[in-house]
Amino acid sequence: MEGTSIPIGWLYWLLAASPIIVLAVLLVKLRWTAQQAGTMGMFVAAAVAVLVFQTPLDTLSVAGAKGVWDSAPILFVIWAALLLYHIMDKSGGYEALRQGIVSFSPNEVFIVVALGWIFTSFLQGIDGFGTPIVVVAPLLVAIGMKPVYAVAIPIIAHIWAKFYGTLGVGWLATLQVVDLDPATIVATAYQSSLLLAIQVFLGGFWVVWMYGRWAAVRHAWPLIMILSAIQAIGQVIVSLFEPVLAAFIPAAIALAALYPLSRWRRYAEPFEIELRPAMAERRMEEIKDRKAPMSVTISAMPYFMLTVLALGTSLIDPIANALRSFSLGMPFPAVSTGYDIINEAVSRYSPMAPLMNPGASLLVTAFITWIIFRRRGYFDAWQTTNGQAKRPHLVGNMVASAVPASVPIIAFLVMARIMDHSGQNEALAYGLAAVAPAYLFAFLSNGIGIIGAFTTSSSTSSNTLFSGLQVTLAELKGLPVETVLAAQSAGGAIGNAIGPANLVLGASTAGISGREGEILSKTIPWTLVAFVLTGVATIIMVGIGM
Amino acid sequence: MVALFENRLAYLSVSLVLLVAGFPLVSIGTTAGSPMVWGAGLLALVCGGLIPPLQRVWVGRPLDIENDESQSEEVQSDIEVSQEQKEPKK
Numbered sequence A: 001m002e003g004t005s006i007p008i009g010w011l012y013w014l015l016a017a018s019p020i021i022v023l024a025v026l027l028v029k030l031r032w033t034a035q036q037a038g039t040m041g042m043f044v045a046a047a048v049a050v051l052v053f054q055t056p057l058d059t060l061s062v063a064g065a066k067g068v069w070d071s072a073p074i075l076f077v078i079w080a081a082l083l084l085y086h087i088m089d090k091s092g093g094y095e096a097l098r099q100g101i102v103s104f105s106p107n108e109v110f111i112v113v114a115l116g117w118i119f120t121s122f123l124q125g126i127d128g129f130g131t132p133i134v135v136v137a138p139l140l141v142a143i144g145m146k147p148v149y150a151v152a153i154p155i156i157a158h159i160w161a162k163f164y165g166t167l168g169v170g171w172l173a174t175l176q177v178v179d180l181d182p183a184t185i186v187a188t189a190y191q192s193s194l195l196l197a198i199q200v201f202l203g204g205f206w207v208v209w210m211y212g213r214w215a216a217v218r219h220a221w222p223l224i225m226i227l228s229a230i231q232a233i234g235q236v237i238v239s240l241f242e243p244v245l246a247a248f249i250p251a252a253i254a255l256a257a258l259y260p261l262s263r264w265r266r267y268a269e270p271f272e273i274e275l276r277p278a279m280a281e282r283r284m285e286e287i288k289d290r291k292a293p294m295s296v297t298i299s300a301m302p303y304f305m306l307t308v309l310a311l312g313t314s315l316i317d318p319i320a321n322a323l324r325s326f327s328l329g330m331p332f333p334a335v336s337t338g339y340d341i342i343n344e345a346v347s348r349y350s351p352m353a354p355l356m357n358p359g360a361s362l363l364v365t366a367f368i369t370w371i372i373f374r375r376r377g378y379f380d381a382w383q384t385t386n387g388q389a390k391r392p393h394l395v396g397n398m399v400a401s402a403v404p405a406s407v408p409i410i411a412f413l414v415m416a417r418i419m420d421h422s423g424q425n426e427a428l429a430y431g432l433a434a435v436a437p438a439y440l441f442a443f444l445s446n447g448i449g450i451i452g453a454f455t456t457s458s459s460t461s462s463n464t465l466f467s468g469l470q471v472t473l474a475e476l477k478g479l480p481v482e483t484v485l486a487a488q489s490a491g492g493a494i495g496n497a498i499g500p501a502n503l504v505l506g507a508s509t510a511g512i513s514g515r516e517g518e519i520l521s522k523t524i525p526w527t528l529v530a531f532v533l534t535g536v537a538t539i540i541m542v543g544i545g546m
Numbered sequence B: 001m002v003a004l005f006e007n008r009l010a011y012l013s014v015s016l017v018l019l020v021a022g023f024p025l026v027s028i029g030t031t032a033g034s035p036m037v038w039g040a041g042l043l044a045l046v047c048g049g050l051i052p053p054l055q056r057v058w059v060g061r062p063l064d065i066e067n068d069e070s071q072s073e074e075v076q077s078d079i080e081v082s083q084e085q086k087e088p089k090k
Helices: A011-031 A034-051 A057-070 A072-091 A095-103 A108-126 A130-143 A147-157 A165-177 A182-241 A249-262 A297-315 A315-322 A356-377 A378-386 A394-422 A424-435 A438-456 A459-477 A482-496 A500-509 A516-543 B003-006 B008-032 B037-058 B061-075 B080-086
Strands: none
Touching: A011 A034, A011 A394, A011 A424, A011 A438, A011 A516, A034 A057, A034 A424, A034 A500, A034 A516, A034 B008, A034 B037, A057 A072, A057 A147, A057 A394, A057 B008, A057 B037, A072 A095, A072 A130, A072 A297, A072 A356, A072 A378, A072 A394, A072 A500, A095 A108, A095 A297, A095 A315, A108 A130, A108 A147, A108 A182, A108 A249, A108 A297, A130 A147, A147 A182, A147 A459, A147 A482, A147 A516, A165 A182, A165 A394, A165 A459, A165 A482, A182 A378, A182 A516, A249 A482, A297 A315, A297 A356, A315 B008, A356 A378, A394 A424, A394 A438, A394 A500, A394 B008, A394 B037, A424 A438, A424 A459, A438 A459, A438 A482, A438 A516, A459 A482, A482 A516, A500 A516, B003 B008, B003 B037, B008 B037
16 A cells, blocks of 8 residues: 555454454453553564564564663653652541541532543643543542443543643644644644544543433533533633643633532532442432541642642742753664564653653652641541551552552553554554545544544554554545644544553552552443544535535 | 462553563654564563463453452342451451
8 A cells, every 4th residue: 555565464463463453352351450461462473573564673672672671761750659649548538538528528420520520621621641531540449430440431531631631742742743834833733622522521421321321411511511512612621722731721610610510509419319330329419427627628638739749840930941951762663574664763762751751740749648647647647537456558559559550551551552563453444444434534543543543542653653654644635634634633632531551550559459450441431432423523524625 | 480470460460561661662662763672572472462361361351350250140139248258357
């Protein structure tokens, strides 16, 4: 096929897809742990790379090492987030926070929407690398949600904010890898936000449906519509002026809107339904209060501090520039494959600025929280409440939960980088383009973004990997570049719902490490529906010539 | 070896250390043109990656996960009980 020297056919396509298929089957069907399934996926990708895609061992080594480094920003977040989690858990912070949340509104569905959807989206607006998942999952467990749902809900809920979230990192990455004229840039931003609106509405309704099926949806639909409108329309409007803030501003407005909405009688009173599959049997307000050693304000302090730190380090230029000036990275030589997939030499591969990473904000927050909580005796008081004699070992607990989370994240990203360096990703994308006529390709184009995000667990990485390729394919098919790029952006976000690293992140802070397959089985249906709706919307946009 | 595979934190820690060690070895080795060094890095990646699936084959699904799952079916309805299981009373 034009544009690549890799033979494009069913066999190559299937072989290129085999690491993803093996990973999904092992996780969901055979219920292997993420560590086992991830490393197996890594070896399948390596075997296909060497035996089929003519990848020499030095190229394979470089790809593997780059994959390890790709995981560094995520691992920094998870280790720091887990430290904060254990500090909160062992000091009674979550119990105090739970009691505060329950007193905010006695309406359980309102709390699930506020915490699981709106607060998660707000965090995604400023932070990334899975921070919203690791922060919100334990909070949902604290209010009585089953751990598998407590991870699946924030994962689905924050998807709409992936592309413009983390202060527009996905958008900026896309602009770096494609060369667009100013009019196409504006059109891409606009059309991307239109497609992302599907994820806003679908996310809101899905979260509530997961919580309490149709009875909950019937009760919460006005709330979902209002909040979806704020987020979706807000994102469309802001993306036209300042794409970097297109997720943060509407997410912040939606967060502020929660207070007046909580005073609405419909949501200010308890809502009784029988079927609540996401929740433990007891109702939120029925969980017996234990004497929390701190006030609600103090227990919420780490999250205020985290927000302030994240905003300050991102939005105040002198601070951001100073923090960005320190970065780490190692060199790699140029490597290639027998099919002329060339990766140029780099003096520092993907430099990481650790002080700008959300992990730094989490670490500072955790440290200050630990000092305050320790000086005020919260750890001792909570031990007494629970009748424990031994002091909790915070660092030991963090290591015990962070190590099982770190191995699969590295494995997934090594697999992704091997697929990239060997040309397997290219074969997947060209394979889809080769068999699909223009309109079918328009439908499938967000699927390429989903594949990218599934393998890398990152919207930004998906856009970096595939945006250039999507532009080439759009031109080959005679489709509008801006619409296909918008579909790529939407797909890159959707794929995060099944990104294995996201599942591992959430599972580790919800205390269900090893049960990632169960979470995946909850997020796959949403992903499929979002894929189909985005595909249909893409065809309509192409059809009406937007 | 079997003893190592029965301690989930121990074998995953070894796996993590090996995977992380592969990164600088490959970077230094490939940049300096030293096949010995990048070969050692590749070997570290392979060994680190082999540990979790080998554990599956030799020992089976980690015991603590099996326990977590069976417990969760019984206790998820009661947050208090769940908390006490995480932090057993002395």
